[in-house]
Amino acid sequence: MAAERTARVTWSGSLLEGGGRIEEVGSGAFGPLDVTWASRTEESGGRTSPEELIAAAHAACFSMAFSSGLAKAGSPPERLDVSARVTFVPGEGITQSALTVRATVPGIDEAAFVELAEAAKEACPVSKALAGGPEITLDASLA
Amino acid sequence: MPRIVREASVSWEGTTARGSGVVSAATSGAFELPFTLASRVGDPEGKTSPEELVAAAHASCYVTSLGTELARAGTPPDRMAVRCVITMDQIESGDHRIVASHIEATAIAPGADADAVARAAEVADAGCPISALIRASAEVTVEARLEGGE
Numbered sequence: 585m586a587a588e589r590t591a592r593v594t595w596s597g598s599l600l601e602g603g604g605r606i607e608e609v610g611s612g613a614f615g616p617l618d619v620t621w622a623s624r625t626e627e628s629g630g631r632t633s634p635e636e637l638i639a640a641a642h643a644a645c646f647s648m649a650f651s652s653g654l655a656k657a658g659s660p661p662e663r664l665d666v667s668a669r670v671t672f673v674p675g676e677g678i679t680q681s682a683l684t685v686r687a688t689v690p691g692i693d694e695a696a697f698v699e700l701a702e703a704a705k706e707a708c709p710v711s712k713a714l715a716g717g718p719e720i721t722l723d724a725s726l727a
Numbered sequence: 728m729p730r731i732v733r734e735a736s737v738s739w740e741g742t743t744a745r746g747s748g749v750v751s752a753a754t755s756g757a758f759e760l761p762f763t764l765a766s767r768v769g770d771p772e773g774k775t776s777p778e779e780l781v782a783a784a785h786a787s788c789y790v791t792s793l794g795t796e797l798a799r800a801g802t803p804p805d806r807m808a809v810r811c812v813i814t815m816d817q818i819e820s821g822d823h824r825i826v827a828s829h830i831e832a833t834a835i836a837p838g839a840d841a842d843a844v845a846r847a848a849e850v851a852d853a854g855c856p857i858s859a860l861i862r863a864s865a866e867v868t869v870e871a872r873l874e875g876g877e
Contacts, residue, residue, distance in 0.1 A: 587769075588814050598803055710777050
């Protein structure tokens, strides 16, 4: 079954002097969140940006795919700590998403762990959606 | 051009089916949100999901591209609103994929006519880096209209 997820954003004024707001999302989980061009391309100043949201989507997606893969292999994780660092070059686009995972997984050896992490990196829907663009890197290790 | 880095972090505990995670905006600190498998594929029950975060990213990226194009055409907008719908579906192999992103935009842009908004919307789609990414593996559609226009 298809799942639809929505977000609504408004913007007032010019790109450089005006500002935007993620007014709401379908789940109601967040919003309003302010976004500006300056917070996107310079210091964040506590504001999110499209690239930070992509990083959040990618980290969240990878963590679920990896926990699923580990459980199917008979070694469900106790805990996964994942980060995604997204690099954006204005005029060029998003050039990299670097995933890092530190995990507590009882009863797994390092080689099997790394293999499952790589498989999750390939399979997660957000990785697939990014497949046309940035380099996706993975640094996976057991805690 | 500068390289801009934005980071987010997730802590996940337990299996996919019964566990849960928290996703945080590590660069800005702007959000910290719980998510689960159920909230991703079923009723969200107030929780976000990777696809909802992609919807927020695409809408907030597209709105800046549209504003840039309308300004370039000599009709800078007073205000724009953009809604993005991301659809994830199960494909033949049984895997889930993001299959579509649909953008609906409205703009209040003095001096612009409906054709100018339609042109700007198309160029904005080509210029938005997140449209470009998603288009490589999914369908991206854009509907734009002038508010208060004919």
